[in-house]
Amino acid sequence: MLVEVRPTKKLRGSRALNLTACLSPIVDALCEDSLDLSRLRLVCDWVQYKNNFRDVIDVRPILSPAKRNGRSAEPDGEKLEIAVDLRRCVDSDLAQVVRDVLAGRIEPDGLERVYLEAWSEGTTSRIWEFNSLYWRFLGVWEKATGRLYEQALPGGESDARNIAGVHELIREMFTVWDDLASHNALPDELYVIELGVGNGNQAKTWLDEFAKLDAEHGSEYYRRLHYMMCDYSEHVLALARKNVAEHAAHVSSFALDATTPMTALGFLRYKVFLVYISNVYDNLPTEDVAQIGGHTYRAEVRAYVPKADAARVAEEFGIAPDKLVGAIDKLLSLGPESLVDALSSYFPDVARAAAFWMQVWDAVKLEERYVPMTGLDLYEIAPGVNGEMLRPMLERHGDVRMQVSNGAIASFVDTLPLLHPYGRLQCHDIFVTDPHQYRTGFLGPGKYDGSIVNWVNGPLLQHIGRRKGFDVGYAPFAHRAGTNIVTLTAQVRD
Ligand SMILES: C[S@@+](CC[C@H](N)C(=O)[O-])C[C@H]1O[C@@H](n2cnc3c(N)ncnc32)[C@H](O)[C@@H]1O
Structure with a gap:
């Protein structure tokens, strides 16, 4: 044993x-x-x-x-x-x-389990439907709990709101722009993209500080600035737009999936000076792979609710036990507001529908099994990213299990083509930076309120970025002591 x-x-x-x-x-x-x-x-x-x-x-x-x-x-x-x-x-x-x-x-x-799905890959499990439901109906959840999502983040608020961090980033951009301008090589339009904007607090911090520093700098960069806020939740985009209303002339918003930014933003290829991301990669779908006794496995999952919890929830909402999964299906497909119209006998108002949602989510668990992989070369980490990229990490560290961070990698590789040759991608998140962390820590998944969190496979992202001609570096977030947040910076290799 x-x-x-x-x-x-x-x-x-x-x-x-x-x-x-x-x-x-x-x-x-x-x-x-x-x-x-x-x-x-x-x-x-x-x-x-x-x-x-x-x-x-x-x-x-x-x-x-x-x-x-x-x-x-x-x-x-x-x-x-x-x-x-x-x-x-x-x-x-x-x-x-x-x-x-x-x-x-x-x-x-x-x-004693009520299953919500058949065995599935970690990235396609229904737990991700709960995750996107949370962001789409964030207002309903926050009203029910009386607490804002940021309070669940490490440190209680997004580090992207840290003024010192924002100043450092903006000043470095000014240096690059001044240099390009002195060679008549600075484009008229200065594009910045943010993926996964949440309530827009960090966009507001960034834009406020940008306008202030630009006024001091005297280069009129703010006049040329286009800040593109992107998220897959219309609800959070609306919150964010409201939050940055005073910068409206410089802001556009896009409803898009962070894993495929090029679909909507392809017209900005090679034009973007900054892609700014915080606390999003850890929230994108991923699955785990494991090396056990010389074989490589993927961890398949099956979401379930323990029967005792299922019985308790069904009873509380007056649902026959065999109708519970159907009610959960409806919640996931319609959302809590329309659930009230569809199943009004169980859910007379949105507050009751929200209570149902929260109780079910609280009870959801994952069963797992290890399924042998046919070969890393046949595995696709993300579109266009071959599973062979995992080999160095899987074969040098003995028996090990790790997140593939499929969604984060899809997002990363589909973002790189947007960058101007002097642009950068900057991302604050919980990154694993040393494979040894997989042997000593639990790195997810966990639940943050109604969303999912997994640490991000930093060495894999770095390896893939390098293969694509980018320098990818990690540094502990410099502006808050004791934080787990790491800052990733990716730039075209010199
Ligand atoms: C934890 S919040 C982070 C918000 C903000 N960047 C911050 O640091 O406070 C995650 C954000 O990513 C968005 N998000 C999650 N998955 C996404 C996806 N696949 N495509 C686009 N946005 C996504 C959510 O809607 C939410 O706004």
Whole structure:
């Protein structure tokens, strides 16, 4: 049996975790079972997100490489991964949890789960429908909770609002523009794009400071500025437009998917001096891949609601248990406002529909299984990005599991062609910068209110950017102490 304990930092210090107390009931319960212990992995994380998709103990079948072309979803004999959340161990009767989980594995009904989907790739799971629902109906959610989404971000507000950070960025742009202007090479129109604008607070900060610094600088760059706010949520775009109303003459807004910016913005190819992104890459669809015992797997997922939670929610809203999934389907396709028209007997007003949404989301969990990959060369990370790019990361670090950050990579590679040769992409986010972090930390997914968060695979993004002729650098966000936020800068290589 292989035991992997990732949060090693938690094992020392005055509040050290009692690892043996956590593990011994688990190992005892595993030994009671008839499992082939030699084919078992016991992996321990510290899931720091209070709201997440995991149970205290999950079981993940590891399918046989020999079966990869077959449609069999059977585990390879007893090859299993048992995943433990050490943060919640102290509060649970672990031996009993293990027995229940193993009983559920053998007797599927014992799993007590209401599934929302069939097995799917991580990027196409229905959890992403919940994620986009949140941004489309952010106002409904914020009204129900009485708290703004920014409060859930690391630090309680977006670092893109940090004035010192914004000044540094703008001054560096002025230096580039002054230089181009002195060679008569500065275009008349100065384009800046922001992807994923949220409530527009950071756009406002950026535009206010730009206008102020430009007045001091005396170059009339503000007069030539076009700031393009982009988001897939009409709701947040409307909020953002209101927020930057005093800059209206310099701002346009585009409803577009951040993973395919060229579809709407292709006319700006090679013209954009700054693509500005914060806290968006960590919110784009991703799946996990893993290297286990010399084989490469993708982690397939299946969203479910535990039966006890499903029964509680159904009862509270007067829904027959077998109609619950149908009501969730309607919520996801129509949104909470139209749900009131469609299912008025359960949801007399938007507040009740919002309460239903929040309770379901709170209960949604992910079951996982490892499915062998047929070959990295046959895997597409994002349109035009071959899975071979993953090879250096997967083959040099032993058994490892990581996010592919498919959505972030799609966005990144579809943004690079927009950049002016002297332009840059700047992105503040939670980036993994060293593959070793995958061996020591839990990097998602977690739930931030109604949205999903996953750390972004920085080394992979860097590798892909370099192959496309860009320098991609990471630096800890310089203007707030103790933050996990890292700033990515990508520029055409000199
Ligand atoms: C966490 S907020 C960040 C907002 C802002 N940049 C900040 O730092 O506060 C994420 C934003 O990305 C947007 N977003 C998420 N997925 C998107 C996608 N696929 N296409 C476009 N926008 C997306 C959301 O609508 C939301 O406005």
